[in-house]
Amino acid sequence: MSDNENYEAAVQSASTEVASFEEQGKGLLGHFHHALHATPSLVPLIVLLSSIVIFGIVVGSNFFSAYALTLILQQVQIVGVLAAAQTLVILTAGIDLSVGAIAVFISVIMGQFTFRYGIPAPAAVICGLAIGTGIGAISGWLVSRVKLPPFIVTLGMWQIVLAANYLYSANETIRSQDIATDAPFLHFLGRTFELGGAKLNLGVVLMVILVAVLAYCLRSTAWGRHVYAVGDDPEAAKLAGVNVNQTLMSVYMLVGFICALAGWVMIGRFGSVSPSATTGTFGNIQSITAVVIGGISLFGGRGSILGAFFGxxxxxxxELGLRMAGADAQWTYLLIGALIIGAVTVDQWIRKVSA
Amino acid sequence: MEPILKARGLVKRYGKVTAINHSDFDLMPGEILAVIGDNGAGKSSIVKALCGAVIPDEGEVWLEGKKVNFSSPIDARDAGIETVYQTLAMSPALSIADNMFMGRELRKPGFMGKWLHQLDRPAMEKFAREKLSELGLMTIQNINQAVESLSGGQRQGVAVARAAAFGSKVIILDEPTAALGVKESRKVLELIQDVRSRGIPIILISHNMPHVFEVADRIHIHRLGRRLAIIDPKQHSMSDAVAYMTGAQVPDGVAA
Incomplete structure (x- = not known):
């Protein structure tokens, strides 16, 4: 055989070193870009910190008070919990429009089970959590087995759950005083405590713990990797040995459970149980906004739950900063709209692998 | 000798399109069986029917003499059949190590792994790096880089490394060298022979005739959705094989 035909033999003496290159000076922007690429949740964190600083300068020292900062945490606790649920669904390349409706319905169930049927409050809470998980299971089954698009399933579920909420409750509100005297356990997550001059409640603690636990599960367990893989490319995940249906099912059930937790948080936060709470209609869009500002891709498989929390x-x-500055509430929506578009723009810039 | 993997009368139709037409299949223990055929002959389909990715409408499959009914690739994998698909089946945003261990992740020993299900990343990364080095994929700088940042050839290399590392009974390679460079293709061929020397049989689907004739013990020629013939590469030339698979010529002993 001539040398030409035997060209493949030359690979016998190929290099066996793992390739490595000198780090070339990328400049400050380059390093920044790299850091953002490695940790996508840095972007919302930077926006969060700089907006706190800007409002601090505009509004004055009142904004930096422990009171104001913990008030923010208290105000976002419901949306924060819903955003944690929304993150899971969006990571699987789905979307859940029913999160707010489930939260309201479950808060009504927890209240009515206690007051209408005389079930002890802790048992009513457990029933509520179970029913929330069950509603998630129905959505999960429709998405994973019947193969319906998540948008359609949860759009329908949103209407069904919200209507069931009004029908079941007969549009009846349970007053805060009645809950406080007869079933104080329903207010459990509204209990406040002092922490170095700051006032926090257990709902905020629940939100923080929930985000921390989910962050761990998504990053460091096989289940978390499967959630990302399913969102990235379900066909590839299936061939690679991921049980796609089971993963989707677990995600939707967990989302139902977390929304039910949000329902319990609502009772603690609002005091009363009302079937017409605005969370039923605004909860969805607020949670999706938080997720998008948090840098999670709506196409699935990318982003971190910490980002949604920062979002x-x-x-x-x-909301609080503009209110304290005395601005019209519409400015809040205008700026949040700009933030959503800005967040996605920044996201595209980070995605450029060439950096 | 009893085939390790045997199929009889497999049929798969998609509406009016017939992908597999009453096809048989035999893989002997310890052999390298090449599957060749024209584009659209149904090579990938029959192989997918063997590894659970496609459920045949009719026909039966036996693994080591026992009848099997794989309803998903996970079933086939649990039975010891590992496959490299043409599409590679990788999650682009996840790291090389994550992809290699997809669906069979290692957990940390002790409390963290048992109760908190924590992944043992250092062990997974070390294993993944070793397997890549065995294949000669030295141009991958960082085992934690996302698969989407690899070149097509590197991705294919990772997919082959994954199958070779975990296959225990049968390894199926669907066009494993299509996107690889000279050195990597050579390494894949060496790896194929190395896997055979460990006693594990391989099904190799390829368009590359020199590679097929170099490593295959037998060649399964697929034509129009079924097995046309099995030929011995030592007794037939590459041009014979091409003539058979395109229908220009009919092998001896086969009714036209």
């Missing part, structure tokens, strides 16, 4: 806090900072 929820950013919305809270804007």
């Amino acid at each position: 929820a806090l950013i919305v809270g900072v804007f």
Whole structure:
């Protein structure tokens, strides 16, 4: 055989070193870009911190008080919990329009089970959590087995759950005083405590713990990797050995459970149980806003739950800061709209792998 | 000798399109069986029917003499059949190590792994790096880089490394060298022979005739959705094989 035909033999003496290159000076912007690429949740964190600083300068020292800063946490607790749920669905390349409706319905169930049927409050809470998980299971089944688009399933579920909420409750509100005297356990997550001059409630603690636990699960367990893989490319995940249906099912059930937790948080936050709470209609869009500002891709498979948490806090900072500055409430919506578009723009810039 | 993987009368139709037409298949223990055929002959379809990715409408499959009914690729994988698909089946945003261990992640020993299900990343990364080095994929700088940042050839290399590392009974390679460079293709061929020397049989689907004739023990020629013939590469030339698979010529002993 001539040398030409035997060209493949030359690979015998190929290099066996793992390739490595000298780090070339990328400049400050380059390093920044790299850091953002490695940790996508840095962007919302930077926006969060700078918006706190800007409002601090505009509004004055009142904004930096422990009171104001913890007030933000208290105000975002419901949206924060819903955004945690929304993150999970969006990571699987889905979307859940029913999160707010489920939260309201479950708060009504917890209240009515206690007051209408005389079930002890802790048992009513457990029933509520179970029913929330069940509603999630129905959505999950429709998405994973019947293969319906998540948008359609949860759009329908939103209407069904919200209507069921009004029908079941007969549009009846349970007053805060009645809950406080007869079933104080329903207010459990509204209990406040002092922490170095700051006033926090257990709902905020629940939100923080929930985000921390989910962040761990998504990053460091096989289940979390499967959630990302399913959102990235479900066909590839299936061939690679991921049980796609089971993963989707677990996500939607967990989302139902977390929305039910949000329902319990609502009772603590509002005091009363009202079937017409605005969370039923605004909860969805607020949670999706937090997720998008948090840098999570609506196409699935990319982003971190910490980003969604920061996203929820950013919305809270804007709402409180603008109110304290005496601005018209419409400015809040205008700026949040700009933030959504800005967040996605920044996201595209970070995605450029060439950096 | 009893085939390790045997199929009889497989049929798969998609509406009016017939992908597999009463096809048989035999893989002997310890052999390298090449599957060749024209584009659209149904090579990928029959192989997918063997590894659970496609559920045949009719026909039966036996693994080591036992009848099997794989309803998903996970079933086939649990039975010891590992496949490299043409599409590679990788999650682009996840790291190389994550992809190699997809669906069979390692957990940390002790409390963290048992109760908190924490992944053992250092062990997974070390294993992944070793397997890539065995394949000669030295141009991958960082085992934690996302698969989407790899070149097409590197991705294919990672997919082959994954199958070779975990396959215990049968390894199926669907066009494993299509996107690889000279050195990597050579390494894949060496790896194929290395896997055979460990006693694990391989099904190799390829368009590259020199590679097929170099490594295959037998060649399964697929034509129009079924097995046309099995030929011995030592007794037939590459041009014979091409003539058979395109229908220009009919092998001896086969009714036209």
